[in-house]
Amino acid sequence: MAPRILHLNAFENFSPGNIASGMWRHPQDRSSEYKSVRYWTRLARDLEQAGFDAIFLADILGILDVYRGGPDEALRTASQVPINDPLTVVSAMAAVTERLGFAVTVSTSYTHPFMLARSLTSLDHLSDGRVGWNIGTSFLDSAARNLGAGEQIPHDRRYDRADEYLEVTHRLWELSWDEDAVKIDKVAGIYSDPSKVHPVRHHGEFFTVPDPFIAEPSPQRSPLLYQAGSSGRGQQFAAEHAEGVFVHGTRPEVLKPIVASIREKASLFGRAPDALKVFAVATIVTGETDEIAQAKYRNLVEYADYRGAMVQFAGPAGFDVDQIDPDVPLTDIDSNGAQFTAKFFASADPDRVWTLREVAKYMAVGGMGPTIVGSGATVADELERWAEVADLDGFNLAYAVRPGTFDDIIRYVTPELRRRGLLSAGEGPRTLREAIFGEGQTRLSPDHPHWKIQQ
Amino acid sequence: MAPRILHLNAFENFSPGNIASGMWRHPQDRSSEYKSVRYWTRLARDLEQAGFDAIFLADILGILDVYRGGPDEALRTASQVPINDPLTVVSAMAAVTERLGFAVTVSTSYTHPFMLARSLTSLDHLSDGRVGWNIGTSFLDSAARNLGAGEQIPHDRRYDRADEYLEVTHRLWELSWDEDAVKIDKVAGIYSDPSKVHPVRHHGEFFTVPDPFIAEPSPQRSPLLYQAGSSGRGQQFAAEHAEGVFVHGTRPEVLKPIVASIREKASLFGRAPDALKVFAVATIVTGETDEIAQAKYRNLVEYADYRGAMVQFAGPAGFDVDQIDPDVPLTDIDSNGAQFTAKFFASADPDRVWTLREVAKYMAVGGMGPTIVGSGATVADELERWAEVADLDGFNLAYAVRPGTFDDIIRYVTPELRRRGLLSAGEGPRTLREAIFGEGQTRLSPDHPHWKIQQ
Numbered sequence: 001m002a003p004r005i006l007h008l009n010a011f012e013n014f015s016p017g018n019i020a021s022g023m024w025r026h027p028q029d030r031s032s033e034y035k036s037v038r039y040w041t042r043l044a045r046d047l048e049q050a051g052f053d054a055i056f057l058a059d060i061l062g063i064l065d066v067y068r069g070g071p072d073e074a075l076r077t078a079s080q081v082p083i084n085d086p087l088t089v090v091s092a093m094a095a096v097t098e099r100l101g102f103a104v105t106v107s108t109s110y111t112h113p114f115m116l117a118r119s120l121t122s123l124d125h126l127s128d129g130r131v132g133w134n135i136g137t138s139f140l141d142s143a144a145r146n147l148g149a150g151e152q153i154p155h156d157r158r159y160d161r162a163d164e165y166l167e168v169t170h171r172l173w174e175l176s177w178d179e180d181a182v183k184i185d186k187v188a189g190i191y192s193d194p195s196k197v198h199p200v201r202h203h204g205e206f207f208t209v210p211d212p213f214i215a216e217p218s219p220q221r222s223p224l225l226y227q228a229g230s231s232g233r234g235q236q237f238a239a240e241h242a243e244g245v246f247v248h249g250t251r252p253e254v255l256k257p258i259v260a261s262i263r264e265k266a267s268l269f270g271r272a273p274d275a276l277k278v279f280a281v282a283t284i285v286t287g288e289t290d291e292i293a294q295a296k297y298r299n300l301v302e303y304a305d306y307r308g309a310m311v312q313f314a315g316p317a318g319f320d321v322d323q324i325d326p327d328v329p330l331t332d333i334d335s336n337g338a339q340f341t342a343k344f345f346a347s348a349d350p351d352r353v354w355t356l357r358e359v360a361k362y363m364a365v366g367g368m369g370p371t372i373v374g375s376g377a378t379v380a381d382e383l384e385r386w387a388e389v390a391d392l393d394g395f396n397l398a399y400a401v402r403p404g405t406f407d408d409i410i411r412y413v414t415p416e417l418r419r420r421g422l423l424s425a426g427e428g429p430r431t432l433r434e435a436i437f438g439e440g441q442t443r444l445s446p447d448h449p450h451w452k453i454q455q
Numbered sequence: 456m457a458p459r460i461l462h463l464n465a466f467e468n469f470s471p472g473n474i475a476s477g478m479w480r481h482p483q484d485r486s487s488e489y490k491s492v493r494y495w496t497r498l499a500r501d502l503e504q505a506g507f508d509a510i511f512l513a514d515i516l517g518i519l520d521v522y523r524g525g526p527d528e529a530l531r532t533a534s535q536v537p538i539n540d541p542l543t544v545v546s547a548m549a550a551v552t553e554r555l556g557f558a559v560t561v562s563t564s565y566t567h568p569f570m571l572a573r574s575l576t577s578l579d580h581l582s583d584g585r586v587g588w589n590i591g592t593s594f595l596d597s598a599a600r601n602l603g604a605g606e607q608i609p610h611d612r613r614y615d616r617a618d619e620y621l622e623v624t625h626r627l628w629e630l631s632w633d634e635d636a637v638k639i640d641k642v643a644g645i646y647s648d649p650s651k652v653h654p655v656r657h658h659g660e661f662f663t664v665p666d667p668f669i670a671e672p673s674p675q676r677s678p679l680l681y682q683a684g685s686s687g688r689g690q691q692f693a694a695e696h697a698e699g700v701f702v703h704g705t706r707p708e709v710l711k712p713i714v715a716s717i718r719e720k721a722s723l724f725g726r727a728p729d730a731l732k733v734f735a736v737a738t739i740v741t742g743e744t745d746e747i748a749q750a751k752y753r754n755l756v757e758y759a760d761y762r763g764a765m766v767q768f769a770g771p772a773g774f775d776v777d778q779i780d781p782d783v784p785l786t787d788i789d790s791n792g793a794q795f796t797a798k799f800f801a802s803a804d805p806d807r808v809w810t811l812r813e814v815a816k817y818m819a820v821g822g823m824g825p826t827i828v829g830s831g832a833t834v835a836d837e838l839e840r841w842a843e844v845a846d847l848d849g850f851n852l853a854y855a856v857r858p859g860t861f862d863d864i865i866r867y868v869t870p871e872l873r874r875r876g877l878l879s880a881g882e883g884p885r886t887l888r889e890a891i892f893g894e895g896q897t898r899l900s901p902d903h904p905h906w907k908i909q910q
Contacts (some may be wrong), residue, residue: 119542184471192530211601218490
């Protein structure tokens with residue numbers, strides 16, 4: 001049996017701070033260069049050459065202002081603020097690469113599907129078919145407050161709206177323009193043949209889009225669809241819509257039943273077991289030897305930022321953890337907040353009882369995923385073990401210091417993975433869907449549930 | 456007296472068709488390459504080297520579907536459809552240039568100001584301060600229909616909303632983050648100093664934005680603000696908000712009173728006479744000699760597309776001109792449509808009576824602006840004359856064939872303008888505002904009316 005291919009995404013953010021709180025203070029960190037286009041073009045070239053399949057760009061639309069009741073700690077600790085629009089940086093990276101994909105997080109809550117469909121189609125044209133969409137549904141009160149929605153739409157209702165959103169984008173991407181609609185017939189004077197361009201006639205509960213799509217089909221038509229839902233409703237949403245899904249867990253044994261559950265749910269929608277690729281978030285700290293890597297890790301942990309970690313945890317959770325004693329096991333504290341937090345971390349690792357300070361230290365380097373420390377061989381062994389135990393298709397690799405973490409991975413880990421035949425092979429241009437599903441698989445799979453949507 | 460500097464923008468569109476209807480059928484036209492990132496990076500490099508100040512990207516959000524009551528003729532003639540999102544292509548061009556600006560058309564009608572402010576700030580970071588915003592207010596029923604607004608907002612009401620929109624973006628760009636808010640102090644652990652990041656507290660009729668801006672200030676903060684309003688209310692809007700304004704007219708004598716009126720209106724807002732730069736739309740057909748240029752023009756006119764021109768005229772006008780006899784002078788036809796059309800073209804040239812066929816032929820090469828035909832020296836003479844007579848600061852140069860029109864301008868016209876000392880000089884990086892207003896003028900001028908908005 002051929003070895004299991006491990007797909008690698010670099011987990012990035014158009015911000016000086018991502019999930020590794022406090023690491024921007026490390027002497028070698030150059031995160032403040034995030035504003036420069038050269039940071040991104042260099043990174044994209046390096047990742048492509050190393051055999052990464054994609055760069056994944058996270059995003060949020062509001063400041064994480066729950067911890068200590070305001071934006072101050074988020075601003076101080078650069079916890080995903082300041083943050084720029086990830087859609088704007090893709091074409092610069094696309095122009096200097098030919099195989100690397102770009103998965104961009106955009107929420108269905110604040111952009112009209114007609115507008116977003118056009119933006120993603122534009123990027124898919126400019127990248128020759130290398131765009132993915134990480135479908136966000138937004139969770140922050142601070143975003144809702146500033147973007148005109150007033151109160152947030154309730155959680156499950158957001159998913160209903162997102163379902164309809166994807167019906168609209170499917171109609172625009174897949175059903176409006178026939179394959180041979182664009183003629184460019186200079187003699188007959190027909191650029192697009194109107195008999196092959198169809199109104200989408202969508203009249204739903206949330207959206208009304210009667211007319212044809214305004215952009216012509218891009219190489220992939222639908223961008224590769226990613227989702228990171230962890231709730232029950234979120235998993236169901238991923239099972240129906242996503243082609244790639246992100247999961248978090250501190251040990252592969254924790255992830256195993258989660259991955260199995262997602263694949264099971266997908267099969268209920270008539271999808272093949274490998275129709276949905278599952279990626280685990282992980283951070284790698286590596287060097288020439290295990291000892292050097294361990295020393296690097298010990299050095300990194302010195303920069304762990306308790307407040308930053310609390311900002312990042314409290315924001316999505318939606319309540320302020322500042323009242324919780326950082327050194328008492330969460331399960332021993334009699335408050336709703338502590339119980340919620342204990343339950344949250346139990347879902348990442350049910351066999352461990354956490355204090356908030358342990359949570360902060362853990363999250364400082366790897367966020368909610370593991371930190372894998374060791375030489376290239378050690379890390380490769382560990383990635384293989386994770387993939388085997390949890391039935392994973394790849395990893396979303398976060399950074400601790402920037403761009404040092406990716407530089408180290410490229411120097412020590414990807415050459416080892418390549419030697420073992422674990423990276424997707426080949427050269428020359430390919431689309432993102434081909435990178436993940438294999439040569440020739442540029443279009444949405446025929447067993448994708450979206451095809452139930454009729455013109 | 457030093458000669459008047461002529462600022463040149465290339466008038467482009469992320470579509471195979473812009474204002475020159477039918478020219479995509481010309482044997483030398485390569486407009487169908489608009490989807491390729493290489494088309495844009497090559498063009499940007501060439502324009503920068505030739506001394507252009509900016510590339511201007513038009514946009515529309517609905518198909519021009521008024522002519523013959525549907526989208527068919529627009530699709531056939533590639534009249535601004537298919538069309539992609541111009542915001543997505545800027546960073547690719549920014550990455551390969553250092554002096555060229557990028558003026559992007561975005562409507563205030565369908566994107567929330569918090570979102571658009573972030574997108575433009577992102578591009579201003581990535582381009583080191585070379586982004587402009589052409590403030591659209593949208594005029595198409597087809598856009599309103601598909602973007603959830605149902606009926607269009609009435610014309611003057613749209614401008615009221617746009618006024619408030621610019622109040623919001625000004626607060627976000629200029630008033631939220633102090634100059635020294637971003638500390639990046641690794642020792643003290645302060646990335647942004649929260650005492651220097653202020654909530655914008657906007658509570659208006661159309662928008663509520665209480666919190667601080669989520670992105671840090673870019674080199675220009677406010678992008679260079681352009682507007683193309685031609686109505687009375689549009690001119691007032693430009694006089695209050697714009698730093699660059701686009702005008703259309705068939706002769707400089709027609710533009711002279713329009714330009715004077717705009718400058719007069721701006722002075723009522725306390726602005727200096729040169730605070731508002733005025734650009735006329737023009738198309739240049741040039742070659743080694745006047746004779747060669749004239750032969751090129753005669754050849755181009757053979758590709759004039761009557762239907763395409765009618766699509767482009769009827770769409771914004773909002774009524775179907777298909778019922779009007781193309782060969783009868785418009786003033787002789789007793790219908791509201793013909794009277795409206797006659798009046799519209801009278802505003803471009805009051806001394807001429809048009810038939811629709813003449814309109815179509817005229818528009819086929821240059822849209823609503825002039826086509827200037829001749830050798831480099833002849834064209835330079837004519838541009839100087841236009842600027843002198845109409846008191847212009849520069850031109851928005853459209854293309855007939857693509858990229859041939861720009862290639863010809865770069866070969867024959869910009870070297871001549873440079874010899875005459877008419878192009879903005881210098882080398883090395885500069886911001887767009889510096890390109891238009893001079894070295895060191897990176898920020899919104901102190902006499903700009905937006906400064907009346909208080910924190």
